[in-house]
Amino acid sequence: MLAVTLNAENLSVSLDGTVHLDHVDFTLARGRLYTVIGRTLAGKSTLLRVIAGLLEPDSGRITLDKRQFSGLPVWRRDVAMVYQQFINYPHLSVLDNVAFPLRRRGTPKHEARRRAGELLMRVGLEGFETRRPSQLSGGQQQRVALARALAKQAGILLLDEPLVNLDYKLREQFREEFRGLFAGQADMIVVYTTTEIGEAMMLGHEILVLHEGRLLQMGRPADVFERPASTTVAEIVNDPPMNLLDGHIADNTLHFSSGMGATLPLHMVALPPGRYRFGIRANDLEMRPDGAIGGEVIVAEVSGSETFLHLDTAIGPLAVKCEGIHPLALRTQVRLALEPERLFAFSPEGGLVAAP
Amino acid sequence: MAQITLKQIGHSYSGGTRPGDYALCPLDMTWHDGRTYALLGPSGCGKTTMLNIVSGIVTPSQGRVWFDQRDVTGLPTARRNIAQVFQFPVIYGSKTVYQNLAFPLVCRKWASDRIRRKVGEIADLLDLGAKLGKPARGLTADEKQLISLGRGLVREDVSAVLMDEPLTVIDPQMKFHLRRKLKEINDRFKLTLVYVTHDQDEAMTFASEILVMSGGRVVQSGPPEHLFEFPQTTYVGYFIGSPAMNFLDAEGQGDRAVFAGIPLTTAYPGDRVPQGAIRIGVRPEYLEFVATAGENVLAAMVVDVQDHGGVRIVEVEVGGARVKVKLAREKPVPEGPALLRLPPGKIRLYRDGELVPLD
Structure with a gap:
């Protein structure tokens, strides 16, 4: 296999006085899928647009196999892109939408249509060839856009939150299919942006965590999830965001600033006394009648088969994720158990110092 | 707020009465005061037809609609005293946020200091307090939807709040915040709320009871946890829950x-x-x-x-x-x-x- 890499050095972009990308460096390798996770305005779309050539960086450069890539016009970049909105040619049939990039490259009509037909089969749209995009559901329209992007056979495929406008059952289905669809694209670099950490983890060979234009961490999904470099990463890679509590360590005891204490867990015994920020994941807090922490429900939300509870508690506001559907009314009193073994410790500046 | 009762309500746009003619097959339904109902299903399942029958936009081809002891079947929307939030915000763009919220009360000839108090209270609840003097047209889509809801909440005599996919035009990232806000308001005000959506998460989060609809029928109704534990059909078992x-x-x-x-x-x-x-x-x-x-x-x-x-x-x-x-x-x-x-x-x-x- 060719060792082909896309390299970004010191990329910066500002638009209308707002920083979108702030000295970003990374190397992406062919045959791998990279998910870019970040909140709205983290710079995810800007990053894709810079790679695609839709936007020139203010500084820094992109090279493909050490060849200058920035500066090349969009059409010479060998890039395909799928957007949040379902973008298709409204006047063309589904089949011709997919055949379009092939035809533009001079593939004979018959051959282009045959390959488009194959791609439509791969994205599950067999039988829809003669329809117009407007006659399709949102999910089907996105499938057409996806098939057209694949038809381009570009070396770089960029997907900008492609599932964000679909409801969760469809998102669930697409994610499963994506795993199959992108596996075996050994000659492609795929970059996929999302705000959903579950999606980023299950699809990506590697994750890039972007926040306010800066690349905070890049690595294997499990590594980033288990050892988030900072409180900001810990908030971004957990849904709901990791709970953070101020406190300190003294006399081999962990103290939350609310006054509550806990035995120092084994993974923190080597830490010097002083101030810390402690983090705990929403699914590591357990609702139990004998729990030490009292709290009150502010709002309960359901996502898939899980319930997110937002609580006001004795040690501060906490989010708790419970398996199953729990319809808890506003102001319901609950008790929580917190296992110190599940706590992360961060320096007051936010850097990770101990992980469970 | 009111209890809403549908008695043998059905609607066929063609007027025919064979099973295939109905957009909404005849059914009996009671929606209790202070509870939230989600009508959940894909487009064409009959959920919007059912909502429109309650609001008076559609007159049912058969059956009666009751608000408490009052038969409202023949009454136009304006005389049903309901608050509605649609997919797209309905606001007076040239008026300020204050004027938008005050409008229903001005129409009811409330005294101005009473209006000021009420509007202030609702605006605070909706986090719109700081924007009261601003023209409504400059607001974001989610703020506009909150104004649409607020115009219903300022009226103290509203029978029910009806919402038709109110999060459709909201930026996906903002949906989370608006969902939470609506949920808070709902928990606090105990609205009789009927909410139409195709989104399972929205339905499960808001509703004390979900009506899963398909092909003009209610396939299953019940509290979210009941639907999760005892799906009435394999379809509901697939549709609710993830995976x-x-x-x-x-x-x-x-x-x-x-x-x-x-x-x-x-x-x-x-x-x-x-x-x-x-x-x-x-x-x-x-x-x-x-x-x-x-x-x-x-x-x-x-x-x-x-x-x-x-x-x-x-x-x-x-x-x-x-x-x-x-x-x-x-x-x-x-x-x-x-x-x-x-x-x-x-x-x-x-x-x-x-x-x-x-x-």
Whole structure:
């Protein structure tokens, strides 16, 4: 296999006085899928647009196999892109939408249509060839856009939150299919942006965590999830965001600033006394009648088969994720158990110092 | 607010009365004061027709609509005293936020200091307090939707609040905030709220009761946790929950459900297990990996593991079928061969796509 890499050095972009990308460096390798996770305005779309050539960086450069890539016009970049909105040619049939990039490259009509037909089969749209995009559901329209992007056979495929406008059952289905669809694209670099950490983890060979234009961490999904470099990463890679509590360590005891204490867990015994920020994941807090922490429900939300509870508690506001559907009314009193073994410790500046 | 009763309400746009003619098949329904109902289903399922009958936009081809003791079937929307929030914000763009919220009260000839107090109270609740003097047109889509809702909330005599996919135009990132805000308001005001959506999460979050609709009928209604535990049809089992409920082809033999030649124990009384072809439904959340063989334990093979962060979705092959198991991250994931247990109390049986009742 060719060792082909896309390299970004010191990329910066500002638009209308707002920083979108702030000295970003990374190397992406062919045959791998990279998910870019970040909140709205983290710079995810800007990053894709810079790679695609839709936007020139203010500084820094992109090279493909050490060849200058920035500066090349969009059409010479060998890039395909799928957007949040379902973008298709409204006047063309589904089949011709997919055949379009092939035809533009001079593939004979018959051959282009045959390959488009194959791609439509791969994205599950067999039988829809003669329809117009407007006659399709949102999910089907996105499938057409996806098939057209694949038809381009570009070396770089960029997907900008492609599932964000679909409801969760469809998102669930697409994610499963994506795993199959992108596996075996050994000659492609795929970059996929999302705000959903579950999606980023299950699809990506590697994750890039972007926040306010800066690349905070890049690595294997499990590594980033288990050892988030900072409180900001810990908030971004957990849904709901990791709970953070101020406190300190003294006399081999962990103290939350609310006054509550806990035995120092084994993974923190080597830490010097002083101030810390402690983090705990929403699914590591357990609702139990004998729990030490009292709290009150502010709002309960359901996502898939899980319930997110937002609580006001004795040690501060906490989010708790419970398996199953729990319809808890506003102001319901609950008790929580917190296992110190599940706590992360961060320096007051936010850097990770101990992980469970 | 009011209790809403639908008596033999049905609607056929063509006026025909054969089963295929109905956009909404005749049904009886009571919506209680202070509760929230979600009408959930894909487009064309009849949910918007049902909402429009309640609001008076559509006059039903048969049946009566009651608000408490009042028959409102023949009344136009304006005389039903309802608040409506549509897919697209309906606001007076040239007026200020204050004027928008005050409008229904000015129409009711309230005294100006009473209006000021009420509008201030509602604006604070909606986090619009700082924007009262601003023209409404400059607001974001989610703020505009809150104004639409606020115009209903300022009126103290509203019978019901009806919402038709109110989050459609909201930026996906903002949906979370608006959902939370609506949920808070709803918990606090105890609205009689009827909410139309195609989004399961929205329905499960807002509603005290969900009506799952399909083909002009209510397929199942009940509290969210009931729909999750006892899906009435295999469709509901697929639609509610993530990942979907697992279904296995099995056979009823005596008091057992036999899957891949292995008789399984269920919570069904022996005489309730249908004989012959059935399907076993069991949620990914309830399947367990165990160390030793025993009752309801099957030999399985792990074929795929998806890491979602807080949970892992493990796909296993068992008896020629594929099922998904949802495991908390701290639980060990077996590699290759594994033993899978189906807890008897969590097994649901389906015959011809319909849940076999447990009692």
